[in-house]
Amino acid sequence: MNCVLAIDIGGTKLAAALVDEAGSVLRSATRPTPRTEVMAALTALIAEVTVDGPPPLAVGIGCAGPLDLAEGTVSPVNMPSWRGFPLRDEVQALTGLPTVLAGDAQCFALGEHWLGxxxxxxxxxxxxxxxxxxxxxxxxxxxxxxxxxxxxxxxxxxxxxxxxxxxxxxxxxxxxxxxxxxxxxxxxxxxxxxxxxxxxxxxxxxxxxxxxxxxxxxxxxxxxxxxxxxxxxxxxxxxxxxxxxxxxxxxxxxxxxxxxxxxxxxxxxxxxxxxxxxxxxxxxxxxxxxxxxxxxxxxxxxxxxxxxxxxxxxxxxxxxxxxxxxxxxxxxxxxxxxxxxxxxxxxxxxxxxxxLGVRAGLAGAASLAWRHHTHSP
Ligand SMILES: [Zn+2]
Incomplete structure (x- = not known):
């Protein structure tokens, strides 16, 4: 079963899911966004979703802005502990997978375009x-x-x-x-x-x-x-x-x-x-x-x-x-x-x-990951 890891990061909630090529969610989990140590919470969330599951091929992340895609960094307004945080590289190092990042509203649009x-x-x-x-x-x-x-x-x-x-x-x-x-x-x-x-x-x-x-x-x-x-x-x-x-x-x-x-x-x-x-x-x-x-x-x-x-x-x-x-x-x-x-x-x-409502962000993050995987050599 081929799948990608989709991650949606907001000021109040972190969500992650394994999503197949048809857009079906194989596994998913959420947890509240902590005020500090957000990366530790995200690491635990990723472990929860991926343990014993099919290995994902790529990671797509939608994150609250502002962000800088050229640098792969994020500075979400509602997450003061992340300023210029190198989210893309951190997740790539953690998972060992190709990782792509976009804004949360961009992922909303992608998700609605794909499945909504x-x-x-x-x-x-x-x-x-x-x-x-x-x-x-x-x-x-x-x-x-x-x-x-x-x-x-x-x-x-x-x-x-x-x-x-x-x-x-x-x-x-x-x-x-x-x-x-x-x-x-x-x-x-x-x-x-x-x-x-x-x-x-x-x-x-x-x-x-x-x-x-x-x-x-x-x-x-x-x-x-x-x-x-x-x-x-x-x-x-x-x-x-x-x-x-x-x-x-x-x-x-x-x-x-x-x-x-x-x-x-x-x-x-x-x-x-x-x-x-x-x-x-x-x-x-x-x-x-x-x-x-x-x-x-x-x-x-x-x-x-x-x-x-x-x-x-x-x-x-x-x-x-x-x-x-x-x-x-x-x-x-x-x-x-x-x-x-x-x-x-x-x-x-x-x-x-x-x-899709609140699911649009994860769907869009999955779409990002599939797009990256498909277009990569
Ligand atoms: Zn304005």
């Missing part, structure tokens, strides 16, 4: 919308990685040259409008509080806070641990309300608006003002939450139209925690693209939700 929603596409753009926004291009079946491996940074394409300053130092970046935290930030700045219809007066202290009613049965926004851009996993859930419980500082905290009561009073606990809550409230019709998604998806649509005009993308696959918002994201995105795109080939681009 992008199968058969001549020109695919994969986008991960999560804590940040990443992307990857697969053109004529090959990943476009760029000289240092940083191609596909679509989250930092500017959609407004007079726009807000981005954390990257640029201005008007898509990520500033459309990442989960930035949509939630904008909504909060405009009066949104999780679970409370915008404009509802806050209760006087001591009065019971009303439960919002009529919430549609929307799918919860999944925040895959170790997903391509490393959104942290969802916390514990209040069994009564079905909402995440804020456990920071060891216990429930008060909502900023002062309406919620703490657990000692028997009232509902505060929930974080995050993209998961924003998606739920948008689905329930909250006008500010809806406006945040309109604003974010308009930025995404501008970027998609621009990338499509530049490299004639035919298929866009969108994954990441925020994409689990479903029609709350994809509905306004389609409408915005219809308004923004002009040329017929740009208007023809198809947008698809990810079908």
């Amino acid at each position: 929603a992008g199968q058969g596409s001549r020109a695919l753009l994969g986008i991960v919308v999560s804590t940040g926004i990443g992307g990857g291009l697969v053109i004529d079946g090959a990943p476009i990685l760029g000289p240092t491996g940083n191609a596909g940074h679509v989250g930092h394409m500017s959609v407004d040259p007079y726009g807000e300053r981005c954390e990257c130092g640029g201005r008007g970046c898509v990520e500033r409008y459309a990442s989960g935290p930035n949509m939630a930030r904008w909504a909060t700045e405009n009066g949104w509080t999780p679970g409370r219809p915008t404009g509802t007066p806050t209760e006087k202290p001591g009065e019971p806070a009303d439960e919002p009613t009529g919430e549609p049965a929307v799918a919860p926004v999944d925040t895959p641990a170790g997903g391509p851009t490393g959104q942290p996993p969802g916390g514990p859930t209040d069994t009564r309300t079905g909402r995440p419980v804020d456990t920071r500082a060891g216990g429930p905290t008060r909502e900023p608006a002062g309406g919620a009561m703490d657990a000692a009073s028997g009232g509902p606990t505060a929930e974080p003002a995050d993209a998961r809550a924003l998606a739920r409230d948008a689905a329930a019709g909250d006008p500010v939450a809806l406006a945040a998604f309109e604003r974010g998806t308009r930025a995404l649509a501008g970027m998609i139209a621009s990338v499509t005009a530049g490299v004639e993308v035919t298929t866009v696959v969108i994954g990441g925690g925020v994409s689990a918002a479903g029609k709350v994201l994809f509905g306004p995105l389609e409408r915005a693209l219809d308004d923004i795109a002009g040329l017929p080939f740009v208007r023809a681009v198809r947008i698809q939700p990810s079908t």
Whole structure:
């Protein structure tokens, strides 16, 4: 049985798998990403997956960025103990196998192209919308990685040259409008509080806070641990309300608006003002939450139209925690693209939700390894 070793490294989770030529996972394992000694954890994970298994032919690694493919080094934002870490050479020395490295979002795109929603596409753009926004291009079946491996940074394409300053130092970046935290930030700045219809007066202290009613049965926004851009996993859930419980500082905290009561009073606990809550409230019709998604998806649509005009993308696959918002994201995105795109080939681009979810990164890493093995002399 021929197989390759696929490795997916995120800020919250390390994953590894043996994958055959058809994309079937023969063995797999995961473990949390430690704050330090990450290589020791990765070494143990690789041993766990490969012991007594068929010997892999090559190794493919998808890793959170930034990275430098020319040097084979990584400096993941969420992994402070790795700065300029020679990941490719370390894994190659450990396994004795040819080892290839790419960014996590590039692996997402490769995985969706191989086994997911992008199968058969001549020109695919994969986008991960999560804590940040990443992307990857697969053109004529090959990943476009760029000289240092940083191609596909679509989250930092500017959609407004007079726009807000981005954390990257640029201005008007898509990520500033459309990442989960930035949509939630904008909504909060405009009066949104999780679970409370915008404009509802806050209760006087001591009065019971009303439960919002009529919430549609929307799918919860999944925040895959170790997903391509490393959104942290969802916390514990209040069994009564079905909402995440804020456990920071060891216990429930008060909502900023002062309406919620703490657990000692028997009232509902505060929930974080995050993209998961924003998606739920948008689905329930909250006008500010809806406006945040309109604003974010308009930025995404501008970027998609621009990338499509530049490299004639035919298929866009969108994954990441925020994409689990479903029609709350994809509905306004389609409408915005219809308004923004002009040329017929740009208007023809198809947008698809990810079908592999958190498995896309490993699938892409396996694809990288198979590609390297097949093309090596
Ligand atoms: Zn930026």
